[in-house]
Amino acid sequence: MKKKVLALLLASAMVASLAACGGTSTDNGGSTDSGNSGSTTTSTDGGNTTTTEAEPYVLEDLYITVDGTVTANVDNRQDAFVEQWEAAVSERIGHPIKLHINQPEHSGYSDKVSQLLTTGQPGDGSYPDALIMSATMFRQYQSTGILWNLADAYANAEFQSRITLPSINENMKTSSGELYGFAPTYGNGCVTYVKQSWLDAAGLKIDDIKTYDDYYNMLKAFSNGKTTGVIAAGFGKLDEAPYINYMPEFWQGAYPSFYQKDGTWVDGFQEQATIDALDRLATAYKDGLIDKDTEEATTKIAREKFFSNDQTTSEGVFTYWAGTWLRTLTDNMEKQEVDSELGDDRLVQLPPIKEIKDTWGGYINREAPVWVITDDGDGDDSREQAIFDALLDTMLDGDKVQTLWTYGAEDVHWSTKAEEFVTNPDDPEKKKEYKYEDGQFHLRPTPNDPNSIWKKNHLDAVLVIAPLTNGFVDSDPLVEKGNKFFTENCVDAPQAAASDTLTEVNSDIVSDKTKLMNEVVTGKKTGADAIAEYQAKWGDTAQTILDELNAQ
């Protein structure tokens, strides 16, 4: 009998634990209504309707999840950034607020975000109140109900009067006018960099490279012995829009994913343009013009091989991000003592070749990464509005907070105080002295690398949609040159696709497409065979996705 009682007790405990495990908490944790935004609740009592103003929401703790684009990371004095942000925003919103930053490793960011959003609840400390999403991630999440529609908050934001690029966010609105993400900058894109010394050695001029044939001949001239023409992080980056931006000269007018063509969604991977692009890549690979490490290289590996101090196994061409990265690549070549005599002229930017101009029109300007606010689903917008007010509205205040997001912490990453410092003091050839007057805005040495100068924090001063009003501008002629070149030679990327079926099968499709692409480029099959194989396995699914997209 006692055994039965014991068994019953154990079974009850099991049932109770199952029930507890399946339950969901609706507790919002420490955050309650916002000081900036009250909420109104209406109740009906015995036929009499009474309207009461709810207690204002006080956002005391703000939890954000960010990727590697916030360069003021823990190794680079994020503590100073957080401290100054808290002081500036507390003053602005009228009550103390604490900022908690969760910065997962950049390459695994989307996996981490997916885990956080699946397992957490608003207010539990690890669940983000707001976070950064790439355009691809954003499109997939925007219809899940997990993101807050910030259209009204955006329309009423303080920064509206200073926006110079309103179309970026307006274009992100759904057909019914909802806006689930906020882009503080435009997207930027990649341009093709060529080493001037390699051009000189081959007797070529950048202005003479106008067509794909010219480009191909340049790569041939660069490929000699162990050197190769070009390297990239993958022949195509099929898991990240805009997919073709690391090897645009080969992809030309192809777009190996779902995109809108003349108002109708199509599967670009099945188009003839993709078959042609794959065959072009295969020919160049066979001719030894594409570095064989390209297939598996990460962006870090590709970059480091390009500016390696062993130029005998390097490459002459590298397509990478425009603007600030022109400076970063040049500085890294300087560090590795590559073409030092050429100074800031060691890299030249290749204008889009004719085949790119005739199809896309220029280099691709990717869809901007966005900030999103998570919706706690309680039907009350006070929490979400408070997050918008504290985080996003202040992010583009034109002054203190925007400077924090643009350049980092004052007197840590930048300063206006008179000071002198020296980089590479122990190396006579690289030693450089800096001297600034009182009141002169300048960037300071990078906290974790005092031999290089800090470049920027999260926002790029040139790409931002509402410029700083305090006149703090880091005027690096090389960066300006890079940005000018890109803006003059870019076109907007197609909008990323999002549908239920695509979300469900996307990782499998990307995996298969990448496999097929690599097999074609390395000569295992032809482009036509690869696309036929893709159609046999994914043709029906692709059609379902297209039907869903075209029905939206």
Add this chain to the structure above:
Amino acid sequence: MSKKVLATEDGTVIRHKPLGTRIWNHRGYYIMFLPVLIYVLIIYYWPMLGVRYSFYDYTLKKIEFVGFKHFQSMFFGKDSSDFWRSFFNTLQLSIMKLIITTATSVIVSVFINEMGNLLAKKALQTVIYLPHFMSWTVTAAIFTLFLSASSTGMINETLKEWGLITESIDFLHEPALWRPVFYLVNIWKETGWGTVIFLATLSGINPELYEAADIDGATRMQKIWYVTVPALANTVLIVLILNLAKVLNMFESVFVMYNTRVLDVSDVISTYVYRKTFLSAIPNYGYTTAVGLFKSLVGCMLVLVCNWASKKVRGRGII
């Protein structure tokens, strides 16, 4: 409640007090055991409740009961080709790896055992143990660098220098070459560690057997074949049986070495689950839990088979 009376075969009568009384009488022991019980329940059994999600669609905040949908998709539906590919790859890679590394460990153990110079013997043992302590990430990075098909790949460039090849061999991307390379890397990394148990067995062989063989005029090879190898046979069998239970637990070694071009020959269950879970923007945890549950069930069956085999071979089980 009366005492329970049990009679043994020889007629001895054992009187058991009621369970409650016995627990009360030994309450001190039960109280001491309680923290361990709670720890085991929370750490080992509580997470197992998550297996129920294999019967649910679980994406972001949406949890919906779907019955056997995921199992149907896994075995017969749209995911079946990838799932079965990973399942059979797991079995093939694990079992081949087990056989090859065990065989090389035995051979190396015998050679080490035959070495007369104690200093050289100890030095060799130390050198071949070292790779075991290297992480799989570092191991993969080293071999990727050595085997790269680009101009920085040491093996290819050396073979070219010697005139043995004209075109680089893409060791890590050719489906036909990936498995042999995988087995070789495993041999390099795990052979040394695998010799520990065999060397212990060899040191326990009665020297009189070798002396008797000497008197009979046996050559060195004959002594190895007729004395050493038979003495090792039982240990080899036990090692194989014990490791067979773990064959499905293969992840890190494959994960750091595989790539999209060799998925057909390299994708194992754990890497398949990883991709389905972490490379999807919005993963369905229900499906991946179902795959995990299936893997656990097969693993459980393998443990039972090994337990049975162990009882047969050495007279006692492994659990």
